Amino acid sequence: MKLKTYFNAALLCLAAGLLAACSDNNLTDGNKDKQGKEEVKGVHFEIDKPKLEGSSRAVVNEDGTTNAKTRTIIKHTIGNGADAYWSDDDKIWVRDKNGEWKQSISTEVYDEGRRATFILPGDDGDYNDNCAVSYVADIDMGTVGHYYTGDTGILHDPDDYNIVIGPATMIASEQNQTRVNDFSQAGKWGDCGIGVAKRVNGKFEFTLDHKSSYLCLLPRCENASLGANIELTNIRIEADTYLSSDILMFPTTGVLGMIGYLSGSWSSKYINATVNNFPLTNTTTSLETNACYFVVLPGTHDLTVTYTIKDKVTNVETTIKKPLGSVVCKAGEVTDITSNLTLPSQAYTNIQPTSGVPNAEEAAWYAELGDAHMVTLPASVVELNGHLENIAVKGIWLKKRAAIIRDNPALFVTDAAHNNFSSAYHGVMFSEWSWLPLPDPLVPGWDGIYSIKEGVPANLSDYFFLPALGGRNGLSVVGGYGTIGAYWTSSKHYNPDDYGSYTVPTPYSLYFNCTTKKIYLYDSSAFNAMVKKAFE
16 A cells, blocks of 8 residues: 655645646546546545645654644644545445445545545445445454454454454554655554545545554754764654554444454554664754654653664664653644754864863862772763764773862861962962973972872772863864863963964863873863863
C-alpha cells in the first residue's frame, strides 16, 4: 500500500501547472491515463477528501514545553498538520446489509490523490444507507493467538475461523525510515480510520475518522561543523504506556475499539526505527532535511526519544536522549517534536577572564602545593573539531585552598596572612610583571614546574577535580584533549606575541600535562587556555 503525502505548496502549484499543460494528453480531471483500462462493475464509494487530514495539536519542544495550535487542515507545515493522499492500490472495507465486511476490488484516484472512488463487489442493494466503511492497510499481521488476519487486515473469530469479525490493524513497534519527510508508510505501520457511507444519487459518499495518532520528529544540530559530519541512524521512542502493537479493530457499531485481553501480550511501550543515514546539516528545524513520521496509539504518554548519531569520518556513534514528559497524542492528529542534537562542544573562545576564576597567585599555589594526582576517566563520546571522538579523558585531583593553607602553616601563619594565597606568591605579585616576562627563577630555587602523581588521593574530601579538556594553538585548533588541561586565570599580562607587540593582553593559565605529568603557571600565548572555570 502506497500513501503519498505532499507537503510543499510550491510543488502543488507546479503539479497544477503541469496538469494544465498536459490537458491534451488525456490527463483530464487530474486522472492518470486510463485508456484501455477495463471497466470494473460494482458499487461506487467516493471520498472527496485526502486519505488523512491530520491536524496538529501542538509543537513539542525538546524541553517538553508545547506551543498550542488551532486546527488547520493543509499540507504539512510545522504545527499545522499534514494531508496524506490516496494511491490506486489503497483499499477500503464496507459492511454490507448482511453484516459481512467486503473489500474493495478497484480504486481510481483523482486530483493527484486528493479524491478517490472505490468499487465494491455486488450491486447497490447489497449495502444499506449509513453503512460502516473502514480503511486499514494491507499488512500481514500473521497469527495472533487464534485470530488470523492474513494479508488483508481482517480479523476472524477465535473459535470459528469462518466468521469474520471485521477489519483490524496493529500499530507496528518497528517503523523503519528510508526517506526523509516521507509519510507514505503510515498505513504499513498501523494507520486506520472508520466512517459512515451515505447514499447519494445511486452511489455512496463517505469520509474517514482516523483512529491512530501521529508523531513528526524534527531533529537539528546547531553546531554546523559537527552537523556536516554526522548522520541520524536510529530513533527509539519510549513511554510509560503502550505505544504500539495493540490490535485495533472495527466492531459492527462502526466505532474503533481494542481487544483488551490481547494488550498485555502484544502491546509494546516503545517504537523503534532504523533510519537511513538522514542528514543533520540543518541548524534550525527543517522538514525537508530530516523529518521522521511515526504512528502511535492515541493517549497521554510520558515520552522519551533516543536518537543515535554517527560520524561519517570517524565512525564513532553515540546516543542522545531527550525526555519530553507528558505528551497528549490525539487520534487523527500530528504532533511535531523538535530536538536539538548538538553535543557540548570543546569550542574555544578567546575570552579575557576578569572574575569567577582564580588569579595567577592562586593558580601558582595550586600548582606548587596542590599535590596533583592524575586519574583516567571512562571513555566517552565528545565533539572535537567538528567530529565525534571517543576519548578516555584524564584529569587531576588538586588540594583545595583551605587544605593548602592548613597544611602549610609556615607560609600562611595568621588569618591575615591567609590573604597571601590571593595577593602574593612567595612575596611576588604577578601584576608587577604584567609588561615583562616572569623572572627565572621567580624566587630562589624555584623553576615553577611541579610533578603530578598517579592515582586517587586518600583524603579525597580535601581535593577537587579538573578534567584535561585540552587547549587551543595559534590556529585555534583544539590540541591535547584528554591529556592537557589549560585553565584561564583572571590575571593578564602583556608578553610580546610573534610580532613583538605588547598590545594584546594574555591571561595566565594553570597548565598541566598528563603525558609528561607536569603542572605549572603558564604565561605564554603560544598555547591558549580552553576553560574558564571556578576551581572549587
